[in-house]
Each structure stands twice: as structure tokens, then as C-alpha cells.
Amino acid sequence: MMNxxxxxxxxxxxxxxxxxxxxxxLMALFGALGLLQPGKAFAEWNKTAFSSKSMDEALxxxxxxxxxxxxxxxxxxxxxxxxxxxxxxTVVSNMPNVEQIAIFVDKNPNVLAANFTFPSGTxxxxxxxxxxxxxxxxxxLVKADGKFYRVAREVKVTAGGCGG
Amino acid sequence: MSIPTxxxxxxxxxxxxxxxxxxxxxxxxxxKDESGNLVPAWYITDLKVQHNGRTVLEGQFGTSVSKNPFLxxxxxxxxxxxxxxxxxxxNRGEKRSDEVIIG
Numbered sequence: 001m002m003n004x005x006x007x008x009x010x011x012x013x014x015x016x017x018x019x020x021x022x023x024x025x026l027m028a029l030f031g032a033l034g035l036l037q038p039g040k041a042f043a044e045w046n047k048t049a050f051s052s053k054s055m056d057e058a059l060x061x062x063x064x065x066x067x068x069x070x071x072x073x074x075x076x077x078x079x080x081x082x083x084x085x086x087x088x089x090t091v092v093s094n095m096p097n098v099e100q101i102a103i104f105v106d107k108n109p110n111v112l113a114a115n116f117t118f119p120s121g122t123x124x125x126x127x128x129x130x131x132x133x134x135x136x137x138x139x140x141l142v143k144a145d146g147k148f149y150r151v152a153r154e155v156k157v158t159a160g161g162c163g164g
Numbered sequence: 165m166s167i168p169t170x171x172x173x174x175x176x177x178x179x180x181x182x183x184x185x186x187x188x189x190x191x192x193x194x195x196k197d198e199s200g201n202l203v204p205a206w207y208i209t210d211l212k213v214q215h216n217g218r219t220v221l222e223g224q225f226g227t228s229v230s231k232n233p234f235l236x237x238x239x240x241x242x243x244x245x246x247x248x249x250x251x252x253x254x255n256r257g258e259k260r261s262d263e264v265i266i267g
Contacts, residue, residue, distance in 0.1 A: 042210035042253055043222065050209075050226035086230045105228050109194065113228035116237075122220050123179065127236035130228050131192070 049112050055104060055139065058112045062102065067141055070095075070149035075140045077155050084132040084157040089113075091126055095144035098124025106152070107136035132157045171264040173248050180242030180266055182213060182221075184235045184250055192227040208233060211252040215242055215266075242266050 052058035059067070076090040091101050101124065102115040113130045124144065132138075137152040167187035173180055186208060193205025205227060213221040220239040242248070244266055251261035 042212060042251075043224075045209045045224055050224070088234075090236075108228045109192075110226050110228060112226050114223060114225050116221060116223040118221065119219055121241055122237065122239040125236075125238060126221075127234070129230040129234045131190075131230050132228075 043117075046115065049115070050110060052111055053109065055106050055111055058104060059141070062112075062115070062141075064141065064143075064148045067148035067150040070142070070151060073140055073142050073149055073151040075138065075151045075153050077138045077153050080156045080158065081132060082158050084134070084159055086129050087132050087138070087155060087157075088127065088129050089138055089140075091140040091142070093124035093142045093144060093149075095124065095142065095149070097145045098142060099146075100141075100143035101126050102141040103128065103130065104139040104141070105130055105132050105136050106139055107134055108132065166258055166260045168260070169250050169252070169262040171248070171250055171262060173242065173264055173266040175242055175244055175266060179238050179240055180215070180248075181236065181238045182248065184213075186211070186233045186235070186250075186252055188232060188252075188254065190225075190227070190229055190231045190233065194227075206254065206256060208252045208254045211235075211250065213237075213248065213250045215239065215248050216246055220248075 046061060049058050049061035052061050072094045074092040077087065081087045089103055091103065098118050100117050103113045104111045105113055114128055116126050118124060132155060135156045137154050139150060139152045142149045169187065170185040173182045188208050189206055190208065191203050191206040193202065195203045197203050207227050208225050211223045212219055221237050225233065246266045247263055248266055249261055249263045251259065253259045
């Protein structure tokens with residue numbers, strides 16, 4: 001099932017590699033493109049935040065102090081997750097000028113799951129799926145108009161998704 | 165070798181909804197394989213979605229995002245026929261970028 005796209009990708013890589021004269025050339029080219037096209041480059045990954053083992057630690061690493069609880073954030077998660085490895089999470093904020101949405105699982109070994117930034121013109125909503133090792137709170141953090149808000153909702157996990 | 169992101173984008177009343185399914189193992193580094201050895205952490209760390217070259221969403225992931233990360237979001241200003249790209253990078257330095265035409 002995965003054979004044909006895989007093969008296609010390999011062929012594409014081979015063509016590019018032939019053009020640039022080998023694998024090392026290819027890597028160097030990607031590196032150079034990253035430097036020459038700032039629009040395509042990624043912001044620096046927040047290692048401290050993603051390694052955080054508690055909500056307090058993660059919030060500090062994200063530069064957030066005491067976010068207010070807010071009813072204007074709608075956090076949709078299942079009440080019970082039979083499979084902790086795939087828990088759907090939807091965050092919708094009805095506040096204007098949403099700049100950031102972060103999603104946490106407060107009892108996972110690393111609590112921060114995802115952190116999204118929204119340029120103007122992008123709506124303040126996002127859906128993704130997270131892993132949960134045990135029953136825990138899913139927490140959504142929203143930054144709107146420069147201020148931080150949060151909402152938490154418990155998900156009961158009957159089979160964890162972080163073990164093996 | 166990475167696998168292309170499955171992506172769909174459609175416009176309703178001037179708002180483009182993007183649905184993407186990245187193809188990635190998203191290993192936490194805590195899982196053990198059949199012989200009891202830890203499987204090294206391997207996960208997408210960064211992603212960026214651009215519409216006609218303008219960034220419409222940026223994201224960073226940790227190990228708590230599920231295997232084959234799923235994403236839905238909406239932005240204003242897209243038209244049918246416009247080009248949308250989703251690029252990601254993982255903790256091993258692997259990168260890929262895929263494009264879809266807004267329908």
C-alpha cells in the first residue's frame with residue numbers, strides 16, 4: 001500500500017541527487033535553501049517548553065504567567081478515550097485576534113503536545129490528535145490580543161497510548 | 165524516506181478549511197520494541213503551512229502528538245485554484261514539503 005508513493009519519493013530524491021551530484025550535495029543544498037529563504041525556515045523549536053514535565057514548568061517556558069480561565073474557549077475532547085494513542089482535540093476561540101493556541105496533556109511525561117501560531121487572517125481554531133498515557137486533563141491555552149487564557153477538560157483513558 | 169502528507173483544502177464563503185494528515189511515526193522515545201529495547205524518539209518538531217507563499221499557520225509539536233499527525237484549521241483569503249504548501253521537519257533533521265491546490 002505504501003510502496004508506490006515511497007518509490008515515487010525515492011525516484012524524486014534520486015533525480016534531485018543526480019542533479020546536485022550526490023547525497024552530501026543535496027543536504028548542503030537544502031541547508032543553503034533554508035538560509036537563503038527565511039520565509040520557508042522554521043522558528044527555533046522551544047526545547048525547554050517541550051521537555052517540561054509539569055504545567056507550571058511548560059507555561060514558564062512559554063513565557064506565560066497565570067492565564068485566566070475563559071468560557072470563550074471551546075475545548076472539545078471525548079469524555080472517555082478507549083484508545084489513549086489517538087485522542088481528538090479541537091480548540092475554538094471566539095475571541096478576536098487569536099495569535100497562539102497551545103495544547104497540553106497535564107499527566108503526560110512531557111506535558112506540552114503542540115503549540116500553534118496564527119497570523120492575522122487565520123481563524124482561532126485548530127483540531128489535532130494527541131496521545132494520553134492515563135486519565136488526565138487536556139488543557140488549551142489561547143493567546144488573544146496579547147493576553148493568555150486557558151481551559152481544561154478531563155479525559156478518562158481506558159487504554160494508554162504512551163506505553164508499548 | 166518520508167511519505168507525502170495527505171492534504172485537502174476547500175473554500176466556503178471566503179474561508180478555506182485545510183485538513184492535513186502528515187505521515188510520521190511520532191515515536192516518544194519511551195516505547196519498547198518486541199525485544200524490549202527502547203525505540204528512539206522520532207517525531208515532527210516543526211510545521212508551516214503557506215498559501216501562495218504567505219504563512220497561514222505555524223506549529224511546533226512534542227512527543228504527545230499522535231502518530232500520523234492530523235490537523236484542521238481555517239484561514240481567510242484563499243481561492244479555488246490557489247496553491248497551498250505544508251512543510252515539516254522532524255527531530256532527526258528530515259524535512260519534506262507537499263502541495264495541494266485549493267478546491
